[in-house]
Amino acid sequence: MPRFGYARVSSTDQDLTIQLEKLTAAGCQVVRSEKLSGKSADDRPELATVMQFLREGDELVVVRLDRLGRSTRDVLNLVHELDQRGASLRILDPELTTGGDVGRIVVTVLGMVAEMERKFILERQRAGIEAAKVRGIYAGVGRVKSVPDEEIRRRHAQGEGPTQIAKALGIGRTSVYRAISQAVKLELDPDVPDCEA
Numbered sequence: 001m002p003r004f005g006y007a008r009v010s011s012t013d014q015d016l017t018i019q020l021e022k023l024t025a026a027g028c029q030v031v032r033s034e035k036l037s038g039k040s041a042d043d044r045p046e047l048a049t050v051m052q053f054l055r056e057g058d059e060l061v062v063v064r065l066d067r068l069g070r071s072t073r074d075v076l077n078l079v080h081e082l083d084q085r086g087a088s089l090r091i092l093d094p095e096l097t098t099g100g101d102v103g104r105i106v107v108t109v110l111g112m113v114a115e116m117e118r119k120f121i122l123e124r125q126r127a128g129i130e131a132a133k134v135r136g137i138y139a140g141v142g143r144v145k146s147v148p149d150e151e152i153r154r155r156h157a158q159g160e161g162p163t164q165i166a167k168a169l170g171i172g173r174t175s176v177y178r179a180i181s182q183a184v185k186l187e188l189d190p191d192v193p194d195c196e197a
Contacts, residue, residue, distance in 0.1 A: 001058065003028045003029060003061050004060055005031035006032055007032075007033040008067045018063075022092055030053070055086070059089070060082060060088070061089075064091065064092070065110045079098055088103075147175070149182060156180050162180070
């Protein structure tokens with residue numbers, strides 16, 4: 001039975017090596033890969049190419065189900081298309097195949113779990129961003145502050161001006177104004193979480 005491997009990572013800075021090695025070790029004669037988000041099957045040209053080549057008795061192999069799709073509907077549509085072609089899906093971790101009825105049920109459940117997990121990750125990410133914003137350490141692009149706000153406030157309290165502080169610390173004046181503004185908010189409402197807390 002011919003096996004076609006499909007590997008995917010979500011961004012260009014991630015590595016495909018482990019997936020490619022596992023797919024080759026699983027006996028895949030052809031392995032296609034891409035570095036895309038995977039939110040929709042329509043946005044994955046390499047997967048579409050693999051799907052075009054699958055014939056009756058062939059097997060599409062992925063390392064984990066979330067490499068195939070992020071939504072249950074997406075995964076079920078792909079499994080249905082494989083069924084229509086007489087092909088099946090094999091997942092290496094955990095090991096299962098849609099070659100039988102039980103495998104289809106398990107894939108459906110795993111697809112729902114993967115979708116829920118993605119939603120939980122996004123919720124935790126949003127909560128973390130909100131907490132970081134409240135603490136004044138979220139820059140919007142994942143940048144970590146190079147100078148603690150406490151140092152800016154200390155210098156300002158000693159009479160240094162924003163331009164002087166910015167030059168001395170090698171930061172932009174906007175960062176200085178932001179730290180000073182946060183200090184004023186803390187004086188007006190002590191219940192606001194401090195940036196350094």
